[in-house]
Amino acid sequence: MPRLPLEIFLRGSSTPEPFALEERHRVFACDRKAFGRGVRAGMAVAAALALAPALRIAPRDPATETEALLGVAGWAAQFTPGVALEFPDGVLLEVSSSLKLFGGLESLLERLRRGLAEMGWSSVLAGAPTPRAAFWLARAGKQEFIGESAELEPALAALPLEVLRCSDETLAAFEAIGVRTLGELRALPREGVARRFGQRLLDDSDRALGRLPDPRNFFVPPARFGAAIELPAEVTQAEALLFAARRLIVQLAGYLAARSGGVQRFVLRLGHRDKAPTEIAIGLVVPSRDAEHFTLLVRERLSNLELAAPVRELALKADDVVPLPGSNLGLALEQGKPPGQWEHLVERLRARLGTEAVCGIASRAEHRPERAGVIADAGQKRLQLDFGERPFWLLESPRPLAEIGAVPHHDGPLELLVGPERIESGWWDGDDVARDYFVARMQNEALVWIYREWRGEGGWYLHGVFA
Amino acid sequence: MASMPISFAALLDRPDIWRGDSLSRTGAPTLPCGFPGLDAGLPGGGWPAGALTEILLAHEGIGELRLLGPALAGLSRRGLRLVWIAPPHLPYAPALAAAGIELANLVIVRTASPKETLWATEQALASNACGAVLAWPQGAKYAELRRLQIAAEGGRAPAFLFRVPEAASESSPAPLRIALATSDGGLAVRVLKRRGVPLAQPILLPSMPPAARGKSHHVDRHPVASVAARDFSARLVHA
Numbered sequence: 001m002p003r004l005p006l007e008i009f010l011r012g013s014s015t016p017e018p019f020a021l022e023e024r025h026r027v028f029a030c031d032r033k034a035f036g037r038g039v040r041a042g043m044a045v046a047a048a049l050a051l052a053p054a055l056r057i058a059p060r061d062p063a064t065e066t067e068a069l070l071g072v073a074g075w076a077a078q079f080t081p082g083v084a085l086e087f088p089d090g091v092l093l094e095v096s097s098s099l100k101l102f103g104g105l106e107s108l109l110e111r112l113r114r115g116l117a118e119m120g121w122s123s124v125l126a127g128a129p130t131p132r133a134a135f136w137l138a139r140a141g142k143q144e145f146i147g148e149s150a151e152l153e154p155a156l157a158a159l160p161l162e163v164l165r166c167s168d169e170t171l172a173a174f175e176a177i178g179v180r181t182l183g184e185l186r187a188l189p190r191e192g193v194a195r196r197f198g199q200r201l202l203d204d205s206d207r208a209l210g211r212l213p214d215p216r217n218f219f220v221p222p223a224r225f226g227a228a229i230e231l232p233a234e235v236t237q238a239e240a241l242l243f244a245a246r247r248l249i250v251q252l253a254g255y256l257a258a259r260s261g262g263v264q265r266f267v268l269r270l271g272h273r274d275k276a277p278t279e280i281a282i283g284l285v286v287p288s289r290d291a292e293h294f295t296l297l298v299r300e301r302l303s304n305l306e307l308a309a310p311v312r313e314l315a316l317k318a319d320d321v322v323p324l325p326g327s328n329l330g331l332a333l334e335q336g337k338p339p340g341q342w343e344h345l346v347e348r349l350r351a352r353l354g355t356e357a358v359c360g361i362a363s364r365a366e367h368r369p370e371r372a373g374v375i376a377d378a379g380q381k382r383l384q385l386d387f388g389e390r391p392f393w394l395l396e397s398p399r400p401l402a403e404i405g406a407v408p409h410h411d412g413p414l415e416l417l418v419g420p421e422r423i424e425s426g427w428w429d430g431d432d433v434a435r436d437y438f439v440a441r442m443q444n445e446a447l448v449w450i451y452r453e454w455r456g457e458g459g460w461y462l463h464g465v466f467a
Numbered sequence: 468m469a470s471m472p473i474s475f476a477a478l479l480d481r482p483d484i485w486r487g488d489s490l491s492r493t494g495a496p497t498l499p500c501g502f503p504g505l506d507a508g509l510p511g512g513g514w515p516a517g518a519l520t521e522i523l524l525a526h527e528g529i530g531e532l533r534l535l536g537p538a539l540a541g542l543s544r545r546g547l548r549l550v551w552i553a554p555p556h557l558p559y560a561p562a563l564a565a566a567g568i569e570l571a572n573l574v575i576v577r578t579a580s581p582k583e584t585l586w587a588t589e590q591a592l593a594s595n596a597c598g599a600v601l602a603w604p605q606g607a608k609y610a611e612l613r614r615l616q617i618a619a620e621g622g623r624a625p626a627f628l629f630r631v632p633e634a635a636s637e638s639s640p641a642p643l644r645i646a647l648a649t650s651d652g653g654l655a656v657r658v659l660k661r662r663g664v665p666l667a668q669p670i671l672l673p674s675m676p677p678a679a680r681g682k683s684h685h686v687d688r689h690p691v692a693s694v695a696a697r698d699f700s701a702r703l704v705h706a
Contacts, residue, residue: 339623340594342548348590349576357577362570363560390565392532393556445649446528464559467532 001072002141003122004089005029008064011120012231012244012314018052019232020045023060056232062088064230072121074221075254079108084131084216090138092131092216105145118250120229128152131216132208136163136182152209157183164204170197225255225263225318234273234310238302241270241311245298248316253291262287262324268298271313278308282351285343287322293344300351369394369423369437369463389418389439391449391464398461401450408450408460412443420452439466498599498625501537508670509643510662514538514625519616519641523632523659527555530654531647533566534672535627539599540567547598550591552576553584554603572598581605585615592618592626600626609638616640635659 001007006029010016020030020039027048030039037052049055065088073091077083079102082094095108102108109125116123126137127145133152137144140159146152159182161174173196179185185193186205194202207214229244245268256262264287270278282297349358369390402409419438434454441447449464497511506512514520514535524531539549549572551558560570576591578584581604588602592615600619604611607630619626628641635646644660653673658666 340596342594342596345591345594345596346574348594349587353576353578353583353587359575359577360570360573361558361560361563361575363564369559369561390559390562392559392562392566393527393554394559396557442528444526445652446526447530448528465528465556467527467530 001069001089001091001116001121001123002139003029004068005060005065006031007121008061008068009058009230009232011247012229013233014243016232017056018054019056019058020048021060022057028060065089067228068121070219070222071227071251072116072119073219074225074258075115075119075251076112077219077221077258078254079112081218083219085219086131086135090135092135094131095127115250115254118247120247128155130208130210130214132204132214133210136208139163149210156205156208157181157186161185164201166197166201170201173197221255221258223321225252225266225321226315227251228313228315230313231311234312236307236310238305238307241314242295242299242302244314245302245316246295248314249291249294249298252316252318253289253294256289256318256321256324259321260323261321262289263318263321265320266294266316266318268301269315269317270307270311271315272309273312275309277315278305278311280305284347287324288344289324293347296344297347297351300348304352370398389421389449389466391447392467393465395463395465398451398463401460401462403460408440408452410440410442410448410450410462414440414442414448414450416440417447423451424454435461437463496623498538498542500534501541502534502672504672505656505670508656508658508661508666514627515643516625517619517622518643519612519619519626519628519639521628521630521634521639521641521644523630523635523644523646525632525646525648529647529649531629534647534654534656535599535601536566536568538625540569542598543567543569543572545598547572548596549573549599549601550576550597552587552591552600552602553578554601581607585611588626588628589615589618592622592624595622595624597624600624601629602626603629609640613640616642 006019006021009021010019010031016031016033018031018033018037018039020034021028022045025045027039027041027043027045029041030048034048034052034055037055039048039051039055045057049057069085069087069089069091073083073085076091076093080093080095080098082097084092084094086092093112095105099105099108102111105127112125113123124138124141125143126134128134128137129146129149129152133146133156136156136159137146140163142159144155146155160180161171161182163182174180174185179188182205185201190202203212206212227248229247231241231244235241235244248268252263252266263284265281265283268280268282270280272278280298280301282294282301284297288294346358401414404413408414416438417440420436421438422434422436424432424434432455435451436454437449437451439447440450447466448462449466450460450462452458452460496516497509497513498516499506499513500509509515522531522534543549544567546569549568551573554575558573558575563573564570576587578587584602584604585607588600588604591597591600591602607615607628612628615626615628632646635644639660641660642662644658646657646659648655648657648669650669650671653671655669655671657669
């Protein structure tokens with residue numbers, strides 16, 4: 001990932017401003033916009049600012065670079081268990097045993113490239129029989145894939161010495177004797193090179209060629225997921241956060257796939273400058289690792305959010321990873337749209353409308369009408385009594401009706417059709433009722449459920465509608 | 468090789484060709500509504516699945532939910548979810564249970580604005596995870612209804628939109644629109660729009676429970692006798 005140090009600052013925005021990375025008062029790297037204005041790596045920061053006054057400059061941040069590299073490794077572990085880190089900006093994957101699973105090299109590369117781009121990383125992908133050769137090819141910017149060990153030596157011979165990551169003095173010394181490529185280095189007498197430049201250079205090139213063993217420690221994904229993005233500018237629009245959140249969500253999905261797991265809850269934390277961070281917890285009905293679904297949920301929550309303060313940093317956390325089996329494709333060819341996941345719908349609705357907005361109803365063994373039907377969490381079952389005629393709609397609170405000449409009125413006189421049904425109940429909890437219920441017909445022929453109260457002030461009330 | 472003779476009728480006997488002189492057989496699945504008289508008047512013999520059905524009510528309380536009762540009860544017993552979006556009142560559990568609806572499969576979505584109602588309806592239809600979607604949108608525009616119709620297409624859920632009678636004068640993308648009114652104690656279903664020839668006469672459905680929709684009863688004549696016959700006897704409950 002050649003632009004990793006730069007991209008940790010850029011990937012949070014879809015339209016970053018000109019940006020340069022500084023190390024020891026010199027430009028370490030810059031983005032395309034800054035490059036277009038003449039800023040170059042190695043230039044003094046003051047000179048860069050003179051060329052591009054709007055330039056945003058940040059010091060290089062090795063700790064975040066390492067964290068980003070670990071994040072990429074955790075994401076890449078979905079493709080193979082053999083993931084190794086090549087600090088500061090390389091990740092090695094042992095893919096020979098995974099090729100078949102992912103439909104061949106081309107298809108695997110496509111998935112790698114697309115995933116890395118979705119997370120905001122540009123990448124150079126290269127492959128070779130030895131890890132070091134693959135890494136050197138990638139570092140030289142060559143997107144090459146070498147399948148046979150025999151092809152390794154000519155391919156590596158053309159690589160510039162810079163891929164060795166040796167000091168500037170060493171490079172200058174080689175330059176002075178006219179050695180610029182690995183091939184030319186290997187053509188030199190080995191003893192002389194070892195004496196003057198150290199054994200390491202020779203050993204490394206032997207490892208790249210597979211002549212010395214090159215054992216690697218495989219990366220083990222952490223037990224919990226956490227990733228963060230620093231936003232290039234303070235973001236005030238919640239919707240704009242989605243762009244950055246999406247990058248973290250893709251990383252989370254890859255991490256979960258690597259662990260063959262899913263999450264039932266994750267937390268998006270919005271960091272502000274002077275205020276405590278805003279935490280958005282997103283709960284799921286069933287565990288999932290579907291990046292598209294996560295994105296939808298986050299989109300709904302963000303679009304409803306009133307930001308307390310501009311956001312400087314976005315972090316995504318998921319603690320409890322639960323095992324999730326892989327999915328099999330159905331055999332049956334069904335017409336029309338495939339049936340959707342009910343849980344996903346409920347989560348989406350709740351994300352935007354609030355948890356209480358989606359509920360079920362249940363019936364209770366209770367004579368008082370307003371208590372017999374209750375709001376319940378979707379899916380509950382209750383006992384029920386055998387009732388008389390009951391309306392489909394119940395008013396949330398009974399509405400008093402006018403009484404004119406002993407006849408209850410609701411948009412005109414009501415005609416009592418069925419009744420009375422005496423309901424007298426609830427003395428045990430102080431909320432007792434004594435009512436006579438009637439089915440009544442309105443002038444417009446609608447049927448309503450009304451009652452005459454026997455306690456207190458009495459009177460007629462509208463309680464339901466026979467829809 | 469000579470081409471096979473194909474009769475004109477056979478040529479037209481395709482579900483995607485709609486002949487103006489008959490009810491279309493769109494091939495689209497339908498859900499019997501449980502009232503034979505009404506099924507006969509609806510294309511495909513029932514409520515269309517994967518399409519909007521607009522139900523225009525003069526006012527609530529004329530049997531609009533009872534009309535859907537048998538279809539909803541059947542869906543819920545098959546384990547399919549019934550999603551009610553922004554209903555005007557609390558759906559009353561004992562009445563729904565008495566109509567055969569599995570309460571465990573009924574889900575209510577409450578919204579804070581007409582915009583949210585439309586959004587939730589679109590989500591429910593697009594998800595194709597529901598057995599039926601009932602929504603009470605307010606003042607939906609053609610373009611908004613069009614979005615809902617597109618979301619519903621290809622799905623398995625019938626979508627019922629309850630709207631005011633004034634909506635009849637506006638055009639709508641819903642393939643089926645019916646208007647409800649009471650008539651002699653029964654329910655008159657006027658099919659405003661369907662795939663196929665228009666239906667001039669309203670379809671009269673027999674009076675539905677409460678059986679007392681008949682005009683003959685008056686409280687002075689004490690209705691208990693006639694009601695008891697249908698086992699809606701008034702009862703004295705003492706707890």
